[in-house]
Amino acid sequence: MHIHKYEKWWLTFGITCLVVFLSIVGFSAFHAGAHPPSAQVYINQEHVDEIAPFDNPGVRKVEGEEWDYEVVVVAAAFMYTPNEFEVPLGSKVKFIATTKDVVHGFQIAGTNINMMLEPGYVSEFVTTVDKPGEFLILCNEYCGVGHTAMSAKLKVVDPDEKREQQ
Amino acid sequence: MKNANSSKQDGRTAAGIILKKSFLTQGLKTEKRETVDRRDAKLAMAHIYVAMTALLLGGLAGLVQVMVRSGQFQLPFGIGYYQVLTVHGILLGLILTTFFIFGFQISAVSRTAGTLSDKQRFWGWTGFSVMTAGTIMAAVMVLLNEASVLYTFYAPLMAHWIFYLGLAFVVVGSWIGAFAQIARYAQWKRENGKQPGPLLSFMVVVNNLMWVICSIGVAVAVLFQFLPWSLGLVERIDVLMSRTLFWYFGHPLVYFWLLPAYMVWYTIIPKIIGGKIFSDSLARLSFLLFLLFSIPVxxxxxxxxxGIDAFWKFLQVVLTFMVVIPSLMTAFAMFATFESVGRAKGATGLFSFFKKLPWDDVRFVVPFIGMVAFIPAGAGGIINASHQMNQVIHNTIWVTGHFHLTVATTVVLTFFGAMYWLIPHLTGRKLTPKLNRLGIIQGIVWTVGMSIMSGAMHIVGLMGAPRRSNFSTYGGSEQAAEWVPYQLAQAVGGTILFIGIVLIIYIFLQLAFFAPKGVQEYPVAEVSEGAQQTPMFLENWKMWITICVALILLAYTIPFIDMMQNGPPGSVGYKLW
Structure with missing residues (x-):
């Protein structure tokens, strides 16, 4: 099969770019650990409220883990429990969430914290919160008539500023 | 003509002049059937009538959506936003596309491989009827508010079982229709011995193969998961598995939309602009690469x-990116054709060949806008599929902006551009200069409207605004307040697009019923003289299908077993609308 000289150059250039690009994505995924949320943790969605850590949702400080804080959230049509969280700026936070009924989203607008919540599964994502401010948490997967009523708040506060205020 | 076989053998051993002869003989052969048989034309037009009805109603639903999302309007009579959204997605994403594509493909096979046999046409009509019946079943359930589950129908939201049965009808009907088209190609191969089949028909076969292989996924989900569950025969549904089966189908679905546009670009645009097909073999190869790399992704x-291990996600990300290769090949072929045409017409400078293209011919201009739109659309797609980068945009309205560039601009403008010769050819009429001019205006209206709407969606999506969501202040959130101006821009763009839809419906009606009677050419280009003989391995279907299935098994087997062994017991149904 004949391939024109220029087409060979064009494809060589294109495929080289592709290889470089995928290598960067792969390197940051497998070496730097920047994978999308892919937890394989299972839960009985009909008894979420009785199962730890969802029996006591909210923010907690943890010791001896790779992260400093855990934010535990329960989603159900059409609310998050609890619906307000506060974490200190610069801390490493593990977001742990699940749903009690249909599929919901867990997106913190303006960040890359974005995961699907599916019945029977626990979703997890670890990240460092390095932007101060108040962030909107919202459901980004259609879940029914009250879909857009589903929201919560994440406050990322600078510990120094907070001390000054007090 | 009599020695097509011997000249083909010559072609293998010698180049140049002898090859020209073989293409001349091929040209003679196709000349005999340059028109689509009236009976096939009727079948094709039946599909296109349904497609245009879907376009009008689905477009209206889209107009309603952008209005409501702007926060300035509210729906009357208790109509739900998500009901309208379901109508929009199903009518435009599934019905408009599938019906238009089948109408076009039937005409393409009839034009290049020959008139369908009575039996093939019978199966074509059967497929059409089953698909239409399914569409009506699903539509009635959506209108009764029994199925406001959007076109992705994610479990455990549970629609009425008739909705799922309707979807099954659409899929099974499409298999019957695809079978009729493939059968015509097989007949050509039987009658013409060992030589590559007509390029355009070959492309139709590849697209149908891809469609059948991928829609098995959604058919399995509907028949074995959703129907028994919605009928109450089983209590629970495996949510992750149903989503996985849907997306096994959902991504090739977008290539099923795109490949007919590529058929127009590869085989029809060169003829319209007065050129030849750059390379028959590379066109075939690029289609086969789409077959391989559209599904396991x-x-x-x-x-x-x-519930899905990150390794398998990454593997599918890599496979996804393989479609970059046939996309680059397509871009090259397009520009090579444009340049050869421009140079043949006397262009000398580096880019001056562009000026020689027929910028006053709607059949070229409108699909060309579609090609240009594919550059930002493809770049956005690269972001979407990039493993961890996906988190920035997943389920934001950026994604909506993305596929309004791919399917609603690139694909749809190519289809609109094709209508200017396809509809009059099929109805025995002629494209008039007036409609040609109006068509170019329609293309510009579309471009303006889409630039505003899709541009706003991309920007506000990056700011975090979600897709598939009604207007909301999110409890007075400051972030959500910043989205409102962009949502207004979406409404402005969406309104302009609706004007574009009204225009194209008017043009369609003119072309189908009122344009002067005559013969409108069905343009199909010939292969350029310099091209070499198409190698037969490109028609080794067993080999290509085997590789295709092997890649699917590689990508899906282990994660699927994982879901079956470790997955939760499943979910009961909910009706939350």
Whole structure:
């Protein structure tokens, strides 16, 4: 099969770019650990409220883990429990969430914290919160008539500023 | 003509002049059937009538959506936003596309491989009827508010079982229709011995193969999961598995939309602009690469989901990116054709060949806008599929902006551009200069409207605004307040697009019923003289299908077993609308 000289150059250039690009994505995924949320943790969605850590949702400080804080959230049509969280700026936070009924989203607008919540599964994502401010948490997967009523708040506060205020 | 076989053998051993002869003989052969048989034309037009009805109603639903999302309007009579959204997605994403594509493909096979046999046409009509019946079943359930589950119908939201049965009808009907088209190609191969089949028909076969292989996924989900569950025969549904089966189908679905546009670009645009097909073999190869790399890639729609190991997500990300190769080949072929035409017409400078293209011919201009739109659309697609980068945009309205560039601009403008010769050819009429001019205006209206709407969606999506969501202040959130101006821009763009839809419906009616009677050419280009003989391995279907299935098994087997062995017991149904 004949391939024109220029087409060979064009494809060589294109495929080289592709290889470089995928290598960067792969390197940051497998070496730097920047994978999308892919937890394989299972839960009985009909008894979420009785199962730890969802029996006591909210923010907690943890010791001896790779992260400093855990934010535990329960989603159900059409609310998050609890619906307000506060974490200190610069801390490493593990977001742990699940749903009690249909599929919901867990997106913190303006960040890359974005995961699907599916019945029977626990979703997890670890990240460092390095932007101060108040962030909107919202459901980004259609879940029914009250879909857009589903929201919560994440406050990322600078510990120094907070001390000054007090 | 009599020695097509011997000249083909010559072609293998000698180049140049003898090859020209073989193409001349091929040209003679196709000349005999340059028109689509009236009976086939009727079948094709039946599909296109349904497609245009879907376009008008689905477009109206889209107009309503952008209005409501702007926060300035509210729906009357208790109509739900998500009901309208379901109508929009199903009518435009599934019905407009599938019916238009089948109408076009039937005409393409009839034009290049020959008139359908009575039996093939019978199966074509059967497929059409089954698909239409399914569409009506699903539509009635959506209108009765029994199925406001959007076109992705994610479990455990549970629609009425008739909705799922309707979808099954659409899929099965499409298999019957695809079978009729493939059968015509097989007949050509039987009658013409060992030589590559007509390029355009070959492309139709590849697209149908891809469609059948991928829609098995959604058919399995509907028949074995959703129907028994919605009928109450089983209590629970495996949510992750149903989503995985859907996206095994959902991504090739977008290539099923795109490949007919590529058929127009590869085989028809060169003829319209007065050129030849750059390379027959490379065109075939690029289609086969799409067959291989469109299917084992569904996880890139599920990157942020639990229950799927990140390694398998990454593997499918890599497979997803392989479609870059045939896309680059297509871009090269297009520009090579444009340049050869421009140079043949006397262009000398580096880019001056562009000026020689027929910028006053709607059949070229409108699909060309579609090609240009594919550059930002493809770049956006690369972001979407990039493993961890997906988290920035997943389920934001950026994604909506993205596929309004791919399917609603690139694909749809190519289809609109094709209508200017296809509809009059099929109805025995002629494209008039007036409609040609109006068509170019329609293309510009579309471009303006889409630039505003899709541009706003991309920007506000990056700011975090979600897709598939009604207007909301999110409890007075400051972030959500910043989205409102962009949502107004979406409404402005969406309104301009609706004007574009009204225009194209008017043009369609003119072309189908009122344009002067005559013969409108069905343009199909010939292969350029310099091209070499198409190698037969490109028609080794067994080999290509085997590789295709092997890639699917590689990408899906282990994660699927994982879901079956470790997955939760499943979910009961909910009706939350």
């Amino acid at each position: 569904g996880f890139h729609h599920q990157l942020t989901e639990p």
